Amino acid sequence: MIPRYSRPEMTAIWSPETKFRIWFEIEAHATSALAELGVVPREAAAVVWEKGSKAVFDVARIDEIEREVKHDVIAFLTHLAEIVGPEARFVHQGMTSSDVLDTCFNVQLVRATDILLADIDALLAAIKRRAFEHKMTPTIGRSHGIHAEPVTFGLKLAQAYAEFQRCRERLVNARKEVATCAISGAVGTFANIDPRVEAYVAEKLGLAVEPISTQVIPRDRHAMYFATLGVVASSIERLATEIRHLQRSEVYEAEEFFSEGQKGSSAMPHKRNPVLTENLTGLARMVRAYVMPAMENVALWHERDISHSSVERMIGPDATVTLDFALARLTGVIDKLLVYPENMQKNLDRLGGLVHSQRVLLALTQKGVSREEAYRLVQRNAMPVWRGEGDFLSLLKADPDVKKHLSDAELEEKFDLGYHLKHVDTIFRRVFGEA
Numbered sequence: 001m002i003p004r005y006s007r008p009e010m011t012a013i014w015s016p017e018t019k020f021r022i023w024f025e026i027e028a029h030a031t032s033a034l035a036e037l038g039v040v041p042r043e044a045a046a047v048v049w050e051k052g053s054k055a056v057f058d059v060a061r062i063d064e065i066e067r068e069v070k071h072d073v074i075a076f077l078t079h080l081a082e083i084v085g086p087e088a089r090f091v092h093q094g095m096t097s098s099d100v101l102d103t104c105f106n107v108q109l110v111r112a113t114d115i116l117l118a119d120i121d122a123l124l125a126a127i128k129r130r131a132f133e134h135k136m137t138p139t140i141g142r143s144h145g146i147h148a149e150p151v152t153f154g155l156k157l158a159q160a161y162a163e164f165q166r167c168r169e170r171l172v173n174a175r176k177e178v179a180t181c182a183i184s185g186a187v188g189t190f191a192n193i194d195p196r197v198e199a200y201v202a203e204k205l206g207l208a209v210e211p212i213s214t215q216v217i218p219r220d221r222h223a224m225y226f227a228t229l230g231v232v233a234s235s236i237e238r239l240a241t242e243i244r245h246l247q248r249s250e251v252y253e254a255e256e257f258f259s260e261g262q263k264g265s266s267a268m269p270h271k272r273n274p275v276l277t278e279n280l281t282g283l284a285r286m287v288r289a290y291v292m293p294a295m296e297n298v299a300l301w302h303e304r305d306i307s308h309s310s311v312e313r314m315i316g317p318d319a320t321v322t323l324d325f326a327l328a329r330l331t332g333v334i335d336k337l338l339v340y341p342e343n344m345q346k347n348l349d350r351l352g353g354l355v356h357s358q359r360v361l362l363a364l365t366q367k368g369v370s371r372e373e374a375y376r377l378v379q380r381n382a383m384p385v386w387r388g389e390g391d392f393l394s395l396l397k398a399d400p401d402v403k404k405h406l407s408d409a410e411l412e413e414k415f416d417l418g419y420h421l422k423h424v425d426t427i428f429r430r431v432f433g434e435a
Contacts (some may be wrong), residue, residue, distance in 0.1 A: 005283060007009040010324040013111050014317035020057040022104045023076055026201060027091050028052055030183055033200035036069040040090035047087040054084045095192030098304060099183045102217040105312060106178045107205055109225060112320035113175040116232075119327035120168045126163060126334040128432065131157035135424060138417055139253060139344035140355065149355050152347060153254075153321040153339060158431045160239045167232045174228035179220045181205060217302035219297040222312070225258040226294035229319050233287035238324050240277035240284070243333065247274045253344045253375045257336035276333050283326040290315040348417070353392035359414040360396060360406075367405040377401055
């Protein structure tokens with residue numbers, strides 16, 4: 001986790017203090033379940049809860065023990081015994097380390113996802129507000145980076161809204177995917193612990209029971225989870241890239257907010273660079289980079305190995321912390337985005353009406369001209385406009401082959417900008433609902 005790209009609430013989920021607190025809760029709930037089943041004394045379970053709940057686990061002390069025993073869970077249990085006393089011998093009865101580690105990891109991922117879902121909700125709200133603000137602000141649509149036909153800036157944002165709605169749905173499913181608990185003992189057979197303990201712990205932690213574990217929770221779940229984070233990151237990059245292109249000097253249709261006193265370049269005082277969206281592009285690359293290791297974690301040896309462990313200790317915190325930061329940053333970009341409708345109109349007019357070429361093409365075919373001939377007639381009038389030789393409508397009116405089929409009035413009607421925007425309301429209702 002890099003502090004520059006971290007936010008406190010998400011970072012706290014991955015702190016040693018939080019991890020050890022979750023470990024304690026898993027162990028204590030399991031001890032309570034064993035007490036209800038008569039496996040351990042109820043009094044012992046009560047002492048574990050009483051002393052452990054009040055304790056502040058000493059991270060330095062646990063690290064000190066681990067340096068000797070070379071095992072993190074044993075180090076924690078040893079420290080817990082120092083706090084609880086003799087009753088600690090009833091803790092971890094029939095359990096294996098993965099019961100604690102895997103269940104804790106999933107609890108952390110669930111908590112992280114709840115933050116990410118709140119992040120997306122904030123982003124959706126910002127996108128929706130700006131989409132309605134610019135619902136009918138005309139701008140040029142581009143394909144291959146080249147002027148195509150008119151759209152509105154609101155439609156661009158509506159598309160982003162729909163995309164992040166899908167991201168939200170995927171995150172909800174990803175949360176469910178990893179929200180499982182395994183307390184099944186060595187190699188997952190429940191030989192030394194009753195399955196009812198697992199069910200008890202799962203309920204207390206708000207998780208589902210893992211239907212079948214080996215000695216670990218199956219890692220296909222986590223592969224899907226991190227793949228989902230990668231898709232969300234890609235959607236962030238798509239919108240960030242759109243803004244970066246719109247901020248280019250030759251385009252200048254939208255721009256990141258530039259605060260008083262902000263500097264764009266150490267060398268050139270005039271610069272206003274899209275640094276936030278460039279940063280988002282880089283962060284998205286990092287989140288996607290964590291997907292492949294998660295995929296490779298699926299293939300563990302037999303009932304378990306620990307090749308996944310070092311990977312997850314990195315990608316769990318880094319992927320969620322980075323995505324949390326990126327979503328919050330993108331929300332701020334959209335919320336404060338500077339939009340320049342006048343420049344959008346200038347760019348629309350820049351090609352002398354060529355954006356209406358398809359309408360003329362279709363009109364000619366409706367008059368009985370073959371599509372091939374209509375295309376040839378329209379294109380031969382369009383190409384001079386590309387070279388700056390006149391405007392498209394005037395050239396069409398002067399073309400005798402076009403005039404055979406379309407009057408001046410009919411040609412002028414094909415250059416109506418409003419024609420391209422007539423279904424904006426329909427699209428908005430599809431995206432945002434009737435309200």
